[in-house]
Structure formats: C-alpha cells, structure tokens
Amino acid sequence: xxxxxxxxxxxLIDVYFFLGGLAGGAFVIATVATxxxxxxxxxxxxxxxxxxxxxxxxxxxxxxxxxGVPVRFMNMMRTFNPLxxxxxxxxxxxxxxxxxxxxxxxxxLEDAGRARSLAGAKIxxxxxxxxxxxxxxxxxxxxxxxxxxxxxxxxxxxxALFLAVGASTGAAAMALVLMLIGRRMADGVATLRTMLxxxxxxxxxxxxxxVVSVQGSGSAASLRALATLTSGxxxxxxxxxxxxxxxxxxxxxxxxxxxxxxxxxxxxASILVLVGGFLVxxxxxxxxxx
Amino acid sequence: MARTLAMFTxxxxxxxxxxxxxxxxxxxxxDMEVPDWTGTYQNHTHFTDKTxxxxxFIEEPGGKPNGDLAWLLMSDVCKHCADAGCLNACPTGxxxxxxxxxxxxxxxxxxxxxxCVSACPFGVVSFNEQTGTANKCTFCNDRIxxxxxxxxxxxxxxxxxxxxxxxxxVVKAQKRVETLRAMGFKEAQLYGADSSGFLGGLNAFFLLxxxxxxxxxxxxxxxxxxxxxxxxxxSIGSALLVGVGALVAFRQRGGGKxx
Numbered sequence: 001x002x003x004x005x006x007x008x009x010x011x012l013i014d015v016y017f018f019l020g021g022l023a024g025g026a027f028v029i030a031t032v033a034t035x036x037x038x039x040x041x042x043x044x045x046x047x048x049x050x051x052x053x054x055x056x057x058x059x060x061x062x063x064x065x066x067x068g069v070p071v072r073f074m075n076m077m078r079t080f081n082p083l084x085x086x087x088x089x090x091x092x093x094x095x096x097x098x099x100x101x102x103x104x105x106x107x108x109l110e111d112a113g114r115a116r117s118l119a120g121a122k123i124x125x126x127x128x129x130x131x132x133x134x135x136x137x138x139x140x141x142x143x144x145x146x147x148x149x150x151x152x153x154x155x156x157x158x159x160a161l162f163l164a165v166g167a168s169t170g171a172a173a174m175a176l177v178l179m180l181i182g183r184r185m186a187d188g189v190a191t192l193r194t195m196l197x198x199x200x201x202x203x204x205x206x207x208x209x210x211v212v213s214v215q216g217s218g219s220a221a222s223l224r225a226l227a228t229l230t231s232g233x234x235x236x237x238x239x240x241x242x243x244x245x246x247x248x249x250x251x252x253x254x255x256x257x258x259x260x261x262x263x264x265x266x267x268x269a270s271i272l273v274l275v276g277g278f279l280v281x282x283x284x285x286x287x288x289x290x
Numbered sequence: 291m292a293r294t295l296a297m298f299t300x301x302x303x304x305x306x307x308x309x310x311x312x313x314x315x316x317x318x319x320x321d322m323e324v325p326d327w328t329g330t331y332q333n334h335t336h337f338t339d340k341t342x343x344x345x346x347f348i349e350e351p352g353g354k355p356n357g358d359l360a361w362l363l364m365s366d367v368c369k370h371c372a373d374a375g376c377l378n379a380c381p382t383g384x385x386x387x388x389x390x391x392x393x394x395x396x397x398x399x400x401x402x403x404x405x406c407v408s409a410c411p412f413g414v415v416s417f418n419e420q421t422g423t424a425n426k427c428t429f430c431n432d433r434i435x436x437x438x439x440x441x442x443x444x445x446x447x448x449x450x451x452x453x454x455x456x457x458x459x460v461v462k463a464q465k466r467v468e469t470l471r472a473m474g475f476k477e478a479q480l481y482g483a484d485s486s487g488f489l490g491g492l493n494a495f496f497l498l499x500x501x502x503x504x505x506x507x508x509x510x511x512x513x514x515x516x517x518x519x520x521x522x523x524x525s526i527g528s529a530l531l532v533g534v535g536a537l538v539a540f541r542q543r544g545g546g547k548x549x
Contacts, residue, residue: 007405067422075400087381145518146517157524159522
C-alpha cells in the first residue's frame with residue numbers, strides 16, 4: 001500500500017468551491033439572459049450579476065486565509081502553468097473578479113438611471129466573464145483529479161460535476177433572490193426552475209460517471225477510498241445528504257412543479273439544491289483526504 | 291544543464307543504522323519530533339516536514355530465498371522525479387528544478403497552498419505548520435553546489451546510499467541487480483532507474499529486494515497532471531450541456547405567461 005500525504009484542506013475550502021461555482025453559474029445564466037433578451041429577462045440578468053459579485057467577494061479572502069503564508073498570496077501570480085489547475089484557477093479567479101465587478105457596475109448604472117441600456121457592454125463583459133465563470137466553477141474538480149489522492153485521481157468527471165453544481169446552485173440562489181424581492185416573479189422564476197432541473201440532471205449524471213469510473217479504475221487504493229464515500233464514514237452524508245435530499249428530491253420537486261407551478265415548491269427545491277450542492281463538494285473533498 | 295546528479299540507494303546493503311537519517315537532520319537543522327511507536331525500529335511512520343530521510347524497517351514473512359522471514363531495510367527519500375508531480379502542481383513557481391536535475395522548494399516563495407502535498411505520488415512533500423510552507427529533501431542543495439555529496443550519502447557506512455552522476459550510477463546499479471539475482475535474490479529489481487519508465491525516471495532511485503508495494507512504494511506511479519487534459523474536455527462537455535440547458539430554459543418560457 002502506497003503511503004501518501006493529505007493536504008488537509010479545511011471545510012473553508014469547500015465553502016470557496018461552493019461560492020466560486022455559484023458565482024460562475026449565476027454569472028453565466030445572467031449572460032444568457034442578457035444575450036437572449038436583455039429587456040425581457042432584465043430581472044434575471046440583474047439578480048445574476050449582483051449575486052455573482054456578492055458570492056465572489058468572500059472567495060479570495062477564504063483562499064488567502066487558508067494559505068500557510070497568507071502575505072505571499074500574490075506569489076500565485078508569478079507563474080502561468082497550464083498543467084497546474086491551481087495556477088490556472090488563480091488566474092481565472094482574477095479574470096472573473098474583474099468581469100463580475102464590471103458587470104455588476106454596469107447593472108448598477110442602469111438601475112440608478114444613469115444609463116438607459118448598457119446591454120452591449122454587458123454582453124461583451126458577460127461573454128468574457130462567462131468563460132472565466134465556467135472555468136471557476138469547473139477547475140476545482142480538475143484540480144482534485146490532478147493529484148495522487150486515490151479517490152480523486154481514480155475517477156473521471158469531477159470537473160464536469162463541479163461545473164454542473166455551479167450551474168444548479170447558481171440558478172437556485174437566483175430563484176430564491178428573485179422570489180424574495182418578489183418582482184416579475186412568475187416568468188423569471190419559472191425559467192430558473194427549468195434551468196435548475198436541467199443542471200441537476202447533468203449533476204446527477206456526473207456523480208454516476210465519477211463513482212462508476214472509480215469503481216472501474218482497478219486500483220485497490222481507489223476502491224478503498226471510494227468505500228469511505230459509499231459505505232464508510234461519509235456514506236450517510238453522501239447518499240442521504242448529497243444524493244437523496246440534495247439532488248434527487250429537488251429534481252422530483254422541480255419536475256412536479258412544472259405542473260403545479262407553486263412558488264413554495266420552487267423555493268423548497270432551490271434550498272435543497274443549495275444544501276445538496278455544498279454537500280456533494282464537501283463530501284468528495286473530505287472523503288478524498290482521509 | 292549540467293550532467294544529472296543522482297542518489298542510488300541499494301537496499302541490499304542497508305544495515306538500518308540510520309546514520310543517514312541523523313546526518314540529514316543535523317545538516318539541514320531539522321527540529322526534533324515526538325517519536326512514533328511503529329512496533330519496529332522505524333521512526334517515523336512516514337516522511338514529515340522534519341524527516342527527509344527515513345529508514346524503513348519491513349518484516350516480510352517468507353521473503354528470504356530459503357523461505358525465512360526477510361528483514362527488509364530501506365532508506366527512503368524524495369525521488370527527485372524527472373517528471374515531478376509536485377513541481378508541475380506548484381502555482382507559485384516555488385518548486386523548481388536545479389541545473390543538476392534535482393527538485394527543490396524555494397522556502398522564500400512557497401505560500402503554503404499544499405497542492406504539492408496532494409500531488410506527490412510518494413507522499414514525500416510535507417506541510418510545515420511552523421513556517422507555513424511545504425518541506426522536503428533538498429538533495430542537500432547547499433552541499434552539491436559546493437562540491438560535496440548529500441549528507442545522507444556521506445554518512446552511509448555501507449555505501450547503501452551512493453551519490454554521483456546518474457548515468458554512471460545506473461550502470462553500477464544494473465550490475466548489482468545481476469549479481470544479486472545470481473545469488474538467489476529473485477525479486478531483486480531497480481526502482482526508478484529507467485528514464486523511459488514511470489515519471490521519466492527518478493533521480494533518487496533504488497534497488498529493492500521485493501516488490502515495490504512491500505516497501506510502501508506504488509508499483510506504477512503516475513504523473514497526476516496526466517489527467518488534466520481529459521478532465522478539462524469533460525468539463526467543457528458539461529459546460530456545453532449547461533449552455534444548451536440554459537437556452538432551452540429561456541426559450542421554453544419565451545411565449546407563455548404563468549401564474
């Protein structure tokens with residue numbers, strides 16, 4: 001049995017993975033809304049861009065606090081290493097931060113009545129930032145796979161999973177905010193609910209791909225590590241929390257809601273998606289470090 | 291680049307005196323640690339931020355040619371891989387390759403993200419809570435740049451640890467394997483000597499008397515970064531699906547109003 005060491009990344013890093021993914025997801029959805037019909041989907045676009053910036057603000061703080069030598073955080077900008085997802089992630093975070101700030105600023109200018117429509121500028125920033133946003137959501141999964149840890153390195157699709165979680169949690173958070181401010185709720189919320197259901201499907205598919213590929217990796221160490229996730233210390237959090245309550249249940253509620261169209265059900269599904277999205281990232285990071 | 295330097299650890303010559311481990315501690319001024327109780331003379335269980343050389347004591351029932359218990363000894367160390375997972379993972383450039391082919395961590399640049407700790411296929415790189423940085427064997431960087439061999443190799447009384455140019459040492463090691471096989475050590479094998487093998491070859495390579503896994507070494511270590519390309523493609527696939535999903539979601543609500 002090979003002797004390996006764990007990076008011991010704390011739960012705070014899972015919070016970063018969650019917030020970064022949510023911000024990226026919300027930003028992309030806002031950009032699609034702006035692209036398709038900036039006037040009709042104005043509320044979705046506004047909420048998405050504001051939310052992306054809000055969720056993003058704690059991210060660099062979390063990352064800097066977690067460093068062994070926080071004052072050296074700028075050393076991440078010394079290299080550009082395409083083979084290192086952490087290096088690329090640091091650059092993506094910088095690029096996304098710039099875009100999220102500008103997009104939120106443009107939205108604020110519109111809201112304050114300083115400009116009639118800045119849709120053109122928003123689309124430019126949105127498309128560039130959308131690329132960074134997707135990158136920010138996905139790279140932690142690729143980062144985990146590019147290690148020697150048997151669970152993460154043993155399977156495929158963690159990047160795909162993290163991206164889908166970013167999209168589902170982004171849509172869920174936007175739906176909740178839209179409902180809270182209660183404006184033009186029906187149309188926007190219904191769109192986001194469909195988005196949420198579709199992202200959940202990709203999310204569940206990615207989890208299946210990951211678990212099955214670890215199972216088929218043929219590595220004894222990977223199978224042992226998988227057992228901590230599926231039948232060991234983290235199995236309850238994984239099956240009940242991340243899968244049953246966090247993914248399947250909101251999917252069922254979302255599908256039922258297509259007919260019922262009840263704001264209560266949409267809100268419940270959104271909350272469950274947020275909880276499940278955090279848990280699925282948390283449980284994979286935690287089980288991989290045992 | 292200068293001719294690649296290497297360390298060849300011939301475990302068949304190791305007597306378990308741990309002079310290498312002590313010499314490493316002393317030269318590199320590594321603090322003392324609370325000992326681990328491992329049930330053997332081995333201390334510690336594994337590499338730490340203050341133990342860069344570690345003599346492993348392994349009891350293998352039936353491991354000797356005549357079927358007796360084999361008491362395997364191995365002085366383990368950072369492998370200074372030609373394709374190093376830690377070096378590729380490092381986002382700050384703190385981990386670098388010297389002109390001699392060794393891998394080193396610049397303690398003035400490392401910011402303690404710990405990605406290298408998770409990326410080492412051998413579990414060598416350790417996080418130091420006091421300095422907040424990643425630590426590992428330096429191949430006695432200060433010594434080799436001043437014409438001296440690493441402290442561990444210098445201290446070894448049986449030449450179990452040999453220091454020199456890599457190409458010379460590989461030839462020597464191959465001869466030694468043949469000798470041992472002729473003596474009846476059927477499992478005698480080199481680990482990491484082949485520069486066309488895993489990780490591009492190890493600049494600290496070993497002669498083992500049993501399967502690598504017996505020593506806690508991976509049989510076929512893999513460069514972690516090899517998965518980056520495929521996983522990126524899968525992520526792009528997921529992004530496209532999400533994008534299509536978004537278009538569907540926005541189109542679907544395009545006409546109707548609902549209550």
